[in-house]
Amino acid sequence: MPERAFIGSGAGFAGDRSDAAVAVVEALARADGPRFLMYETLAERTLALCQIERRKDAARGYSPAMERMLAPVLARCLGCGIRIVGNFGAANPMAAARRIAALARALGAPAPRIAVVEGDDLTGALTPAEFAAREIDGALLAGRQDIISANLYLGAAPIAQALDRGADIVVTGRVADSALALGPLLHALRWRLDDWDRLAAGTMAGHLLECGAQLTGGYFADPGFKDVPGLAEVGYPIAEVEADGSMVVTKPPGSGGVVDRLTVTEQLLYEIHDPAAYLAPDVVLDLTGVDVTEIGRDRVRLTGARGKPAPETLKATVCVDGGLLGEAEISYAGPNAAARAQLAAAIVRERMRKRAPQLTIRTDAIGAVSVFGAGDNTLALPRGAPDDIRLRFAAQSRDAAQVSLLLDEVEALYCAGPAGGAGVRRHLTPRLASASCLIERRYARPRVTLLEEGA
């Protein structure tokens, strides 16, 4: 049995760089031991949009990022035995698998064994009222019948099974992001499903890798305070995980970025609530005893992840229609710009109060007060506000006419508003609202299919 497995990150989100995996794959190709490349490309919203796509066309509904991310490395991975695990199957993992097979043919690569993990899709398994009764932290689903998508976060076991069956590529829909690493580790290091500390270690490895460059200097740099060399060619992370659950995280030699105590600790706590109880499908991870030690340049060792038995319930994300987000912007610059922007905001407020009194409108002055702003619809610009202000209005409703009216009112400022109003842009974006539910485990029926069986 191998003592060590290698897992590289090929992408940390759907909008990630297409060439991120290239240097990781070259580093993995030189490693001695079982090697895996993981892709996390499935935001809540992405999955719901893919579900809509699938209903329109049964051959679609997988992640739109999949092909551009796999194309640069697929042939190389197949040629040197690096196995790929990704959740880019989204709402249609089987269609994704067929597309990957076609991509491999087009690249002249050897035909891969592709396994599909399904069983996360809960649409139809529970009624809308049953989902609503299981919602946590909110009441979005109460009374809603129009469920667009409902997906359980599956664990790592089906991914490990797929690899046990010889898959070169494992395509999943919704699984816990960390399972994309834990699955390969269960397979390669033969960890038991009740070995809580090792499951915790594998979950920690997945958690560190799942956001790609956020471990290696991305989402980190702050010039003069936290300098990162070579960020334009930042290396994506690689975890070298030992059979005992200890690990070293690093990045490809010669790549940009940095891996040190600070980059690793920031990412270790990213999106964590109680650090003693990070809930995953396979284990509850306790990070409070973890040691983070720099052992060399861009090499950080982590030990001490502890695990507790897996939670009784599984999390699911349920999406419903969120209406339309409308955003419109206009600029005022030069002498007295702040006063003109404030007048413009007051005009829009007065007209909307009469025409769409129910609509909540947010006003921002980009460059003066926006992302830190309170979000109410008054606009109090600070003294000494800049003289180049981008005024922004936003509203959301399932009543499209009201949202469009706001955009019309902002555009009308060109001729009927304060002096020098410039550069109106308006956007309408369909929105999906998402709720989290806790679902009994009996609803989880993961299925593993090898493509030639299912094709």
Next chain:
Amino acid sequence: MPVPLHDIANARAGDKGNRLNIALVCRDPKHYAAIASQVTAERVAQAFAARQPTRVTRYDLPKLAAFNFVLDDVLEGGVNASLGLDGHGKSLSFLLLAITVDLYPDNR
């Protein structure tokens, strides 16, 4: 002389629904005690008062020389509902880093 946390610590924001977490990591572990005594959940709640958090919890991680702040209901409903530009709250780590700390409170 109070210094902003930005001079001595790192912060990283993450979101889950309408809940924000901000990890605060000491660049030098020697500053852990001063931050622990002064950057309380109450002070963080004050710094975020405009967003009206319903609860702020601080988790202490002495082995990591770090803290994890969890702020409930500060993201305008979260990334799928917010009208603001930063529905994830990714910029808000720097709101935390503006809090000041007196590194030598006993020498006053």
